[in-house]
Amino acid sequence: MAHVVVTGGAGKAGRAVVHELLEHGESVLSVDLVRSLEVECEQVVADLTDLGETAEVLRGAEAVVHLAAIPAPGLRPDELTFRENTASTYNVFSAARMLGLRRVVWASSETVLGLPFEREQPAYAPIDEEHPPLPNFSYALSKLISEEMARQFNRWTGVPYVGLRFSNIMEPHDYDRFPGFWDDPLERKWNLWGYVDARDVAQSCRLALDDGRDGADVFIVAAADTCMNRPSRDLMAEIYPHVELRGEIGEFETLLSIGKARRVLGYDPRFSWRDHVD
Secondary structure (H helix, E strand, C coil), rough: CEEEEEECCHHHHHHHHHHHHCCCCEEEEEECCCCCCCCEEEEEECCCCCCCHHHHHHHCCCEEEEEECCCCCCCCHHEEEEHHHHHHHHHHHHHHHHHHEEEEEEEHHHHCCCCCCCCCCCCCCCCCCEEEEEEEECHHHHHHHHHHHHHHHHHHHCCEEEEEEEECCCCCHHHEEEEEEEHHHHHHHHHHCEEHHHEEEEEHHHHHHHHCCCEEEEEEEECCCCCCCCHHHHHHHHHHCCCCCCCCCCCCCCCCHHHHHHHHCCCCCCCHHCCCCC
C-alpha cells in the first residue's frame, strides 16, 4: 500500500504533488473522481463524500495530502460547493483518525482572508496568518470551517493537521496571460496580485509531510512575487491607499506573506512568471 495518499491527484495541484513525492522516493496513491494520463502512480476512482469509500482508499496509508474539492467559487451552486467540500474534508479527517494516520496535510485557501476585499479591505499588508478570517462566500466558508475541524480533530487525536492556504495556482502555460494583467491593477486586486506555481505547491506539501511538529496549523503558500510588473508598494498606494503597510517590502514582493511558511516549513518558492515572460 502507498505510504501517502493524494486526494485530488488528477487536478492541477494534485498532479504536481504526486510528481514531487515520487521524485523524493515516496510511494503514492492518487485518489480522484477521474483518472489522468499525467499521473505517474497508481490511481483509484472514489467519491470522498462517502465515508466508507474514503476509509477504504486511506486504509494502510501513513499520511494523506487532501487536495480534492470543488476548487473555486462559482463553478457549482454555492450550497453544493459548501456541502461537498465540507463533507469530503470531514470524511478524510475522520478516516485518518479511525485508521491511525500519522499526519494530515490539506488544502485550505487564501480566500479565508477576505478575498475579493469588497466588503472589507485588508486589515494590513502583507497579509499573514494573523489576519482576521473574513470569508465572503460559501467556498471560503467551507475552508474556514475545515480549519476549525482540523484543530478539533488534532485536539481529539494528537495527529498533526497542516492546512496550506494556497494562493491562485498556476502552471507554466498560464504565465502567457500575465502581461494582460499589467495595464489595469484592478483586474487582479482581488487577491493582492498573488499567485503560486503548482510546483511550489508541491514543494510545500512535501515539506508539510516531513515537518515534525505537532498540533494543527495553517500556512499561506504563495509565490515570492506578485503577478505584476509594478512595485508592490505602488500597487498598494494606488488601489488600497488606506491599508497599513507593515515592515520592509521588496520591489515586487508578494503581499501574501510567506514568512511563516519559510520560517517553519523551510518553504522556498523556486518558480516565477518572470522566468517565462520577457
